Structure formats: C-alpha cells, structure tokens
Amino acid sequence: MVRTKTRDEIIAVAAELFSRAGFKGTSLHDIAAGVGCSKATLLYHFDSKEAILAALIAPAAAELAELDTRLAVLGGAARQEAAIDGFVDLVLRYSREAGIIYYGSQDVLCSPPFAEVKPLIDNLCAAFAAGATDPADQIAAEVVLAGISSVAIGKPDDAVLRSALVAVAKRALLTPPMKD
Amino acid sequence: MVRTKTRDEIIAVAAELFSRAGFKGTSLHDIAAGVGCSKATLLYHFDSKEAILAALIAPAAAELAELDTRLAVLGGAARQEAAIDGFVDLVLRYSREAGIIYYGSQDVLCSPPFAEVKPLIDNLCAAFAAGATDPADQIAAEVVLAGISSVAIGKPDDAVLRSALVAVAKRALLTPPMKD
C-alpha cells in the first residue's frame, strides 16, 4: 500500500462523497472534480471505483477487528461495557466510514472488504446483549447498536455526543432492577 | 390516481427491489424483469422512475402525517407514549418503505415526496424527547428513533418484535429515577 498525496486526497474526497450520496450515487467524475484531477488519474492510483471504497474502509474495518479481539477475552458485564465504550469511540472517530458501511445497500455490502465486517458487527451485537436469552433483550441490543451508528454518522467527534451515546446505551441495555 | 393490476404489481416489485438494492441501485430493467414486462410498460404507468418511488412511498407518508396530526393535540408524557406506540406500529406495517426512506441518500431524500417527510420525522423526534432540554436526552431520542427504524426494516410485523421495540424505547427514554 503506497502512500502518496494524491492517493490520500482521492480517499478523502471519495469518503466525503460516498457518505453523502452513497457509493452508487457517486461517479468517478464527481470524485475527480472534487480532487481537481481527471478520472484517469483516479484509475491510475486505484484499480477500480470499488478499490477506492475498499481502501477508504480499510482503516475503520481494521480497528473494528481490533475491538473484536479485545472483547473476545472478556465476558459478561465487562464485555458489554467495553463493547459500548469501544463502539461509540470507533463510530465517532470514523463517522463517515460508518455511514458508508451502514447505509450501503446489500449488493455493495456483500463485496469485500465488507464481507469481513458483517460477522464483527454480529459479535458486537452479541456483546451488547451480554448473553441475554430473552429475544426482547437481543432486539434491544440491535436497536441500540443501529441507533448509535445512525446518530453518530457524519457528526464530528464531540464529548457531549460521546457521553450521551454511552449513557443511552447503558440505560437501554442494562436490565432494569425488577420493578421501580 | 388510477388503480390497475399492472400498476400495483410494479409498485410491489419496485418496493422490494428499492429496499434491497436502493433507489440508485435498482434499474428500470430490474423492475421490468421482476414484473415480467418491458421498461416501456413501466413508463406507460408512471412518468419516470422517481414517480414510481413517489407512488410507493405515498401511503406510508400519509400515515406518518396522520400520526403527526394525532400527536399535535397531545402533550408531555401522553404525547411521548403515543409517539412511541404509533411509530413502532407504522414502521412495522411499512417496513419496506421505512427502509427506502431511511437508507435513502441525501439527493434522493431531497426530492418530493421526501421533502414533506423530513419535518414529520423531526416532530416525532421531539415527541420522543418529550420536551427535554438536556442535549443528552435529545440525542437519546434520536438514537431510539433511528434504532427502531433500522431494526424494523425489512422484518415482517410480529408481536414479539413490536413489544420489544416499544419496551426498549421506553426504557431508554423514560428518565431514570434519580439513582437506584
């Protein structure tokens, strides 16, 4: 993976456009115009439009895999808390990439490197549910995971947002103490 | 608005395809193949591809507007509860349409009839927040609204899912009783 100024700028512009208009809704012409180069230059640096997508997703996917590894050695409540904190942190630092992954339609998401992301999200959802057997608790985990992703998308990292996301996750997921 | 068998079938097939591959990711050819007719037939029944989208979204948008009207005369906790119940009901009965609206990229969502949907969603979010002034509570409302939409999308209406969505919304939004 060679690093050049133009290559990095292509990734930056593509990330911005993909997150606003979607992968299918963004053409090579749009990206080239944003960078200030020709379409041919894009395809000199990347094999294809999909290769641009793969390259810009890669760092976020790698960190998600890291989080997955960290969670694997934990269990129960500690795993749940680490999953919440870790995911909120990740989605705020990669809010554009999260949007691209999250809003990507099925056919785009079935292509690499998304294929490897899917099981990591499933693991994360299981960690959010903290081994609950009640279907309602598993659905709650899905709601929180999806809701956090959706709200964080496109927003800059921010302390208030970060703590609010963690707070609502814990309020929604921590089993309520019987009655009140 | 004339009702014909072919017209309705076009809407049904388009709804299915748009929800799986997105508006941009679905071609007239795809829809025609699904219906078993030609592209020209699609454009005999509808002025354009976008007109198909508008027609299939219309019933869901109309019901959302109805919900908005019902909520307008309520206040406080009653409004919040009615918003949660009403939205969960709506999104489960129109789970495909919800996906199309929810996952639609910006440029698609800026076109009619989506322009009128956006403020209704904002009102709904305010009802979820129940007039809370704390930014964290408003963010919680966004998370719950987005999470419910996302989880319901594409799923059949189901009593377990319905009650679980309502339950997680109430757990996440009802302000916790001081400490525990």
Add this chain to the structure above:
DNA sequence: GTCTATAACTAGATAGAC
C-alpha cells in the same frame, strides 16, 4: 504521474407498431 480522447457499456426515457 497526469492528461485528453475514446471505447464499451448501461442508464432513463421516447417513438411508433400492434
């Protein structure tokens, strides 16, 4: 490493026969 020009293809939409 970047460009212009263009190939090869697909899109949405139209014309006109039946």
Add this chain to the structure above:
DNA sequence: GTCTATCTAGTTATAGAC
C-alpha cells in the same frame, strides 16, 4: 396496454501522448 427498437446521456475503464 404492451411491445420492440432506438435515442441520448451518463457510466466505468482503457489507450496512448506528454
């Protein structure tokens, strides 16, 4: 009301000059 054939414009990707 549905079709085949076609138009125009836009798409990804390649060729070859600089």
